[in-house]
Amino acid sequence: MSQQRTELGKIGEFGLIDRLSKSVQIKNESTQKGIGDDAAVMQYGNRSTVVSTDLLVENIHFDLIYTPLKHLGYKAVAVNVSDIYAMNARPTQITVSLAISNRFSVEAIEELYKGIHAACEHYGVDLVGGDTTSSLRGLVISITAIGVADADKIVYRSGARAGDILCVTGDLGAAYLGLQVLEREKQVYLETPDMQPKLEEDDYIVGRLLKPEARKDIFEFFKKAEIVPTSMLDVSDGLSSDLIHLCRQSNVGALVEEAQVPIYEKTFQKALDFKFDPIICALHGGEDYELLFTISPRDIDKIRFQTEIKIIGEITPIKDGIQLHTKGGRMIPLVAQGWKHFQRDGDDD
Amino acid sequence: MSQQRTELGKIGEFGLIDRLSKSVQIKNESTQKGIGDDAAVMQYGNRSTVVSTDLLVENIHFDLIYTPLKHLGYKAVAVNVSDIYAMNARPTQITVSLAISNRFSVEAIEELYKGIHAACEHYGVDLVGGDTTSSLRGLVISITAIGVADADKIVYRSGARAGDILCVTGDLGAAYLGLQVLEREKQVYLETPDMQPKLEEDDYIVGRLLKPEARKDIFEFFKKAEIVPTSMLDVSDGLSSDLIHLCRQSNVGALVEEAQVPIYEKTFQKALDFKFDPIICALHGGEDYELLFTISPRDIDKIRFQTEIKIIGEITPIKDGIQLHTKGGRMIPLVAQGWKHFQRDGDDD
Numbered sequence: 001m002s003q004q005r006t007e008l009g010k011i012g013e014f015g016l017i018d019r020l021s022k023s024v025q026i027k028n029e030s031t032q033k034g035i036g037d038d039a040a041v042m043q044y045g046n047r048s049t050v051v052s053t054d055l056l057v058e059n060i061h062f063d064l065i066y067t068p069l070k071h072l073g074y075k076a077v078a079v080n081v082s083d084i085y086a087m088n089a090r091p092t093q094i095t096v097s098l099a100i101s102n103r104f105s106v107e108a109i110e111e112l113y114k115g116i117h118a119a120c121e122h123y124g125v126d127l128v129g130g131d132t133t134s135s136l137r138g139l140v141i142s143i144t145a146i147g148v149a150d151a152d153k154i155v156y157r158s159g160a161r162a163g164d165i166l167c168v169t170g171d172l173g174a175a176y177l178g179l180q181v182l183e184r185e186k187q188v189y190l191e192t193p194d195m196q197p198k199l200e201e202d203d204y205i206v207g208r209l210l211k212p213e214a215r216k217d218i219f220e221f222f223k224k225a226e227i228v229p230t231s232m233l234d235v236s237d238g239l240s241s242d243l244i245h246l247c248r249q250s251n252v253g254a255l256v257e258e259a260q261v262p263i264y265e266k267t268f269q270k271a272l273d274f275k276f277d278p279i280i281c282a283l284h285g286g287e288d289y290e291l292l293f294t295i296s297p298r299d300i301d302k303i304r305f306q307t308e309i310k311i312i313g314e315i316t317p318i319k320d321g322i323q324l325h326t327k328g329g330r331m332i333p334l335v336a337q338g339w340k341h342f343q344r345d346g347d348d349d
Numbered sequence: 350m351s352q353q354r355t356e357l358g359k360i361g362e363f364g365l366i367d368r369l370s371k372s373v374q375i376k377n378e379s380t381q382k383g384i385g386d387d388a389a390v391m392q393y394g395n396r397s398t399v400v401s402t403d404l405l406v407e408n409i410h411f412d413l414i415y416t417p418l419k420h421l422g423y424k425a426v427a428v429n430v431s432d433i434y435a436m437n438a439r440p441t442q443i444t445v446s447l448a449i450s451n452r453f454s455v456e457a458i459e460e461l462y463k464g465i466h467a468a469c470e471h472y473g474v475d476l477v478g479g480d481t482t483s484s485l486r487g488l489v490i491s492i493t494a495i496g497v498a499d500a501d502k503i504v505y506r507s508g509a510r511a512g513d514i515l516c517v518t519g520d521l522g523a524a525y526l527g528l529q530v531l532e533r534e535k536q537v538y539l540e541t542p543d544m545q546p547k548l549e550e551d552d553y554i555v556g557r558l559l560k561p562e563a564r565k566d567i568f569e570f571f572k573k574a575e576i577v578p579t580s581m582l583d584v585s586d587g588l589s590s591d592l593i594h595l596c597r598q599s600n601v602g603a604l605v606e607e608a609q610v611p612i613y614e615k616t617f618q619k620a621l622d623f624k625f626d627p628i629i630c631a632l633h634g635g636e637d638y639e640l641l642f643t644i645s646p647r648d649i650d651k652i653r654f655q656t657e658i659k660i661i662g663e664i665t666p667i668k669d670g671i672q673l674h675t676k677g678g679r680m681i682p683l684v685a686q687g688w689k690h691f692q693r694d695g696d697d698d
Contacts, residue, residue: 004454004456005454005455005456006454006455006456007451007454007455008449008451008453008454008455008458008483009451010455011455019455019459026475027469027473027474027475028441028442028473028474028475030441030442030497031441031442031475031477033477034475034476034477034478035476035477035478035479039478040442040444040477040478042398042441042442042477042495044393044394044396044398044497045393045394045396047393047394049391049393049398049495051400051442051444051477051478051493051495052478053444053446053478053479053480053491053493054446054480055446055447055448055480055482055489055491056482057448057482057483057484057485057489059485060448060482060483060484060485061482092377092379092380092391093377093379093380093389093391093400095389095400095402095493097402097403097404097491098404099404099406099409099489100357102356102357102358104357105353105354105355105356105357106354106355106356106357106359106360106368107353107354107355109357110368120376124376124377125376125377126375126376126377126380126383127383127384128380128382128383128384128389128391128400129383129384129388129389129400129401129402130384130402131402131403131404133404133405133406133409133410134406134409135406135409135489136406136408136409136487137486138485140404140406140448140484140489140491142402142404142446142489142491144400144402144444144493146391146398146400148379148393
């Protein structure tokens with residue numbers, strides 16, 4: 001083994017993935033798309049199979065102090081299924097692997113599975129396998145989702161062209177604020193365990209974090225409206241980061257209108273309560289699992305009256321970069337902010 | 350949540366899987382086979398896609414004190430690919446998800462990937478995706494393997510019929526003894542770190558544990574010889590446990606000839622050194638990743654001169670149970686022994 005030691009933090013997750021995937025060479029004709037999109041694509045005949053996988057680790061991805069196990073199970077499925085929809089494919093099967101410490105009872109694991117089953121029911125997917133094993137401590141959930149699509153309907157991150165319309169579904173920033181609320185309540189709870197948390201007024205934003213839904217409805221709408229987006233991905237890292245992924249892979253720039261970025265009223269208010277700028281939450285918050293996509297301008301009339309789809313800007317030539325047109329009329333470059341940067345910004349506010 | 354608390358240890362992994370999979374209902378036409386075999390099977394047209402997934406947790410499935418990371422990467426792929434071969438399918442793609450603590454350097458993870466790439470190369474599979482995330486401590490590896498087969502060539506655990514010939518590939522028990530050797534050396538190392546381990550003479554059995562190979566050659570032989578086994582699975586839990594799986598799912602019994610169970614000379618000798626009965630190691634050892642399968646008697650001539658395939662018995666009616674015909678001429682029922690039981694037996698010897 002090499003004597004060199006590079007800390008993981010130094011190159012980050014994307015740096016690591018870049019480094020590790022450099023040496024990957026495709027050997028099978030059926031491999032249409034490997035690493036680098038929401039899901040891998042395998043093609044047999046004129047049908048494509050898409051596969052996506054996620055690993056969720058206790059105290060990294062979820063905190064069982066405020067995450068009910070049933071919700072966790074539901075979310076674990078929803079976030080994977082979201083990757084399949086982000087390919088414009090229909091999710092059909094999932095596998096679920098668990099590493100469980102003896103801290104968990106059988107009933108607790110059944111509770112987790114209730115959520116998994118509920119999500120399978122909602123998204124119409126079959127639970128077809130997995131692996132159950134022990135862990136010394138903590139819970140690890142690994143989910144792989146499989147979906148199908150006609151080969152010519154698969155949507156990659158790389159298909160956006162200058163002039164395309166940039167859209168996002170639903171609203172953004174709520175999941176991030178939901179996390180802030182829960183973290184605050186957790187501190188209160190740890191200090192005074194008898195205190196009941198007051199979460200009723202925050203139902204919406206807390207729900208967005210704990211029980212996100214994948215946009216099955218949008219996938220079905222595309223089919224009905226005969227729209228094939230030119231590019232698409234789901235907003236898991238944050239609008240800003242995910243738009244940068246899309247632009248890099250499509251080799252284009254983008255212009256985002258701040259005034260058009262959808263923020264739900266309660267999210268807006270809660271951001272102000274926390275002394276955050278709401279647009280910062282919407283741009284960098286992540287975990288909303290909305291779909292960010294581009295369509296050809298000729299499809300614009302098909303989406304104009306869809307309340308769940310918002311036009312937030314357009315795709316530009318790469319030389320124009322990725323810009324935010326602020327409400328104040330300024331143009332500022334959009335940059336990817338990880339959680340850490342963002343939290344520091346938040347603290348500074 | 351229910352107030353009842355059932356300990357996981359009380360019902361075991363298979364009990365848990367039974368309990369959790371009871372409520373699974375198949376919704377998609379393409380789902381041919383869900384939980385309960387080496388891999389799930391999805392069918393599109395006349396081609397089938399098979400999917401298998403495994404979760405490997407540090408200090409549960411591997412001990413980095415004696416497991417080189419490169420070997421670990423290779424093994425993680427090999428054991429998944431083994432499940433695909435056990436369906437008589439050709440592995441084509443894998444996804445690899447990692448949870449990594451900051452104890453690991455980038456170079457260490459690259460070392461792990463060297464093994465993963467080497468296995469991908471050897472088995473002709475494409476690494477098509479995954480998820481890389483942090484863990485608070487320890488390494489978790491989740492691998493999903495995908496394969497293809499003609500729909501009528503898929504082999505399940507459930508197809509064995511009375512009169513079929515029972516076969517196993519390679520030899521058994523070595524991986525278990527490899528583990529004993531490494532555990533012994535680990536103790537020596539922990540007590541006297543300067544001492545170099547003496548492993549040369551145990552190369553074969555230690556290699557069987559650290560760098561198992563999936564039986565690609567047997568899959569290719571079946572194709573060439575035009576054999577479709579009537580049932581098959583890979584020997585991961587141990588011949589005894591895995592034969593019981595096969596018999597339960599096929600609704601049959603089996604008769605195993607002790608004298609025919611293949612044990613490599615070095616394995617036999619090492620078992621005696623440890624004061625274990627070699628046949629016990631071969632029956633209950635596990636982790637050998639050989640293929641256990643049944644063929645129709647009319648195919649017997651096709652395998653008779655294959656040195657890598659050993660006929661170890663036959664399938665009997667279910668009423669006859671699962672029996673071992675010992676070298677001494679006695680008939681004793683084969684029972685599943687978990688590692689714990691086995692180790693206790695070993696101690697008693």
